Amino acid sequence: MSLTRAMSGGHDRGIISMEDTMTVNVGTIDRILRAALGAVLLYLAFFSGLSAFEAPVWKYGAAIVGVVMLIVAAVRVCPVYSILGVRTCAR
Numbered sequence: 001m002s003l004t005r006a007m008s009g010g011h012d013r014g015i016i017s018m019e020d021t022m023t024v025n026v027g028t029i030d031r032i033l034r035a036a037l038g039a040v041l042l043y044l045a046f047f048s049g050l051s052a053f054e055a056p057v058w059k060y061g062a063a064i065v066g067v068v069m070l071i072v073a074a075v076r077v078c079p080v081y082s083i084l085g086v087r088t089c090a091r
Helices: 028-046 056-075 079-084
Strands: 004-008 011-015
Touching: 028 056
Parallel strands: none
Antiparallel strands: 004 011
16 A cells, blocks of 8 residues: 655645555455354364364464454455455445
8 A cells, every 4th residue: 555645735744545545355245254264263273172273383373364354354355355356245
């Protein structure tokens, strides 16, 4: 994201234009699936008691992915979708 500068009255102020803001690219179904996957991964990592998630790599790996899924579901912006130019929501 670039920050455009505008001179106003001799004072330098940073102005972020509308095209620089993050655009929504995650649709409703995608959002629900991401939230569910995030919640399941967090449950598996911390509350399931499964031996597969006893190893720190799997436990914290699942927790990190789960948190990322919940954040993307909440803000409706997926950085990977932005890079690839994918949108799962209506325009």
